[in-house]
Amino acid sequence: MIGMSTRHILLGLLASGPSHGYDLKRRHDERFPQARPLAYGQVYTTLQRLVRDGLAEVEGTGADGGPERTTYRSTEDGARELAHWAGEIAPPAPFVTNEIFAKVVVSILSGGDAEAYLRAQRAAHMERMRELTAVKTAKGADLATVLSADYALNHLDADLRWMTTTAARLTTLTAEVDAA
Amino acid sequence: MSNGDSAVPLLAARDLTKTHGMTRALRGASVELGAGEILAVTGTSGSGKSTLLHCLAGIVRPDAGVVTYAGQRLDQLPEKRLSELRRSDFGVVFQFGQLIPELTALDNVALPLMLAGTPRGDARARAGAWLERFGVRGQGELRPGEMSGGQAQRTALARALVTGPRVVFADEPTGALDSLATEQVMTALAHTAREAGTAVLLVTHDDQVAAYADREVRLADGAVAVAGVTA
Structure with a gap:
């Protein structure tokens, strides 16, 4: 897949270890301060698609005193997909369309x-x-x-x-x- | 934040014209600089921005038009009084070559104070404090030829500000620097000028440098093309 994509950003954040949706959103917004903050809905939809495509999987569900949260981790396919995307050349901006x-x-x-x-x-x-x-x-x-x-x-x-x-x-x- | 419109400007030019040989560098340029304001003068090569700076700084006299500084006519001031005023109230920074190659950075910065009668020890102590503000204290004993371009320009800025001028004139101060050194020099200049309440007239062809200013005046063919909105 070419271009900036939420799924690759989330896979990248998962590369450092399992995490849940709320935490991924917070880390995204910190790491990319000038980007538009991610919406929770977008984070959860993307995580579900990553699971569907075999790039991430559910590690477990826990409450830890607060609301119940599902923790996700990247799969080996996810790590491969991420490495592929990160090394792929972004297309130089198209000519005269601005x-x-x-x-x-x-x-x-x-x-x-x-x-x-x-x-x-x-x-x-x-x-x-x-x-x-x-x-x-x-x-x-x-x-x-x-x-x-x-x-x-x-x-x-x-x-x-x-x-x-x-x-x-x-x-x-x-x-x-x-x-x- | 002050600007040129809200009060009597500290420095103002009205309808300046100036011809160099066959070339009309300025054709009715008007500009105002408020106390403590950082104003960028931009424009393409040959638009007259350096000539405008020279007229405002009292370095050259316009052929016609009026320059006022703190309520007095700069363009009519006798040469002796003008050079006193330039020493006491103005600081200048150019693209290259304003540091004396034989002197260390510390002595370069101390020099304007010593010329104004400050004893050498006091002058060097104050110069050291200014080099520190510009992040080049550790280079104080180096000569300009031994410093990087960015260090030399930060030393030149320290020298321009050491006497506590009300206005600093900077003509392409980052013109010979790469983007990282430009960022360091401009951040130092903007922070220091804002802390000290010093007005800055910044001539540049680089819009990223102009973005450090509070406001932009754009010249085209020797006159003001567009006056930007005050930030």
Whole structure:
């Protein structure tokens, strides 16, 4: 299977030892601080599918003074699947399918102000980059937080560089789009 | 957090024009810097951002337009008074070469204090404290040629801040650094300036560096293209 998937993330968390759904959710949210927190329902559905596919199995059920919880562990097939996924190359992002490019072209086609749109989009990108920079430079930020903010910052920065080049070439692009 | 709109700005330029030879570097640029504010001036090469910094820092005089600092006309100040003001109120950091190669890091940072009359022992003690804030105290006895680029820039920042300026002008301070050294230099600059209440005018072509500022002013062809929202 290709791409970011909850099942592989959960298998990865199970690789360090058996765990129950609540604990997996908590560890996921700690480990990937900039990711969307996992919903409990998604964790339990995914665990059931892992069991169905033979990649994980139920280790036991216990209450331990609190609510009853089912503990899961990874199987050998699960470990193999995880190793395969972790070593698999993620596909480089597809070429020219992004919303910003589409909006620039549509704006030109409809006689809109592509330059004004790019300026506003830049301001929004910079605002988000300032927020992420504040997150990663806050005193006590751990390395997982810094690296995950860096990942987002580098992607936003790539967008900005593309927008700067595009803004400088709008006259030519407009002529090209209008002639087509 | 302060900004350029809410009160009388500490430093302001209005309708600046400046021509270098045949090139018009500034064509009616206006910008305001609030006390304690970190402002990024961005733009592509040749957009006029360094010239704007030089005009605001009193290093060059604009051909036309007004520069005010703390209520006085900087662009009309006599040269002697201007250089006194630059020494007492302003600190500068450039991309390269501002450290004196023959002096150790500690003596480089102590130098502005000694020029202002502080005895050498006191100046070196204060310089050491600033090197510590920038995480390069252990390199105090090294000369610039013996330091990494990031260490040299953090030393240059310590030197710019050691006299307690109200404004630091930083022109591409990370332009020659890799991304990790950039992060260290910018984190040190932003934290220290915010703690000390020092305003920073940061010229950069790197948007990840600009994101350390409170606000962005973007130049295109010598004028302001877009003034970003205050964080």
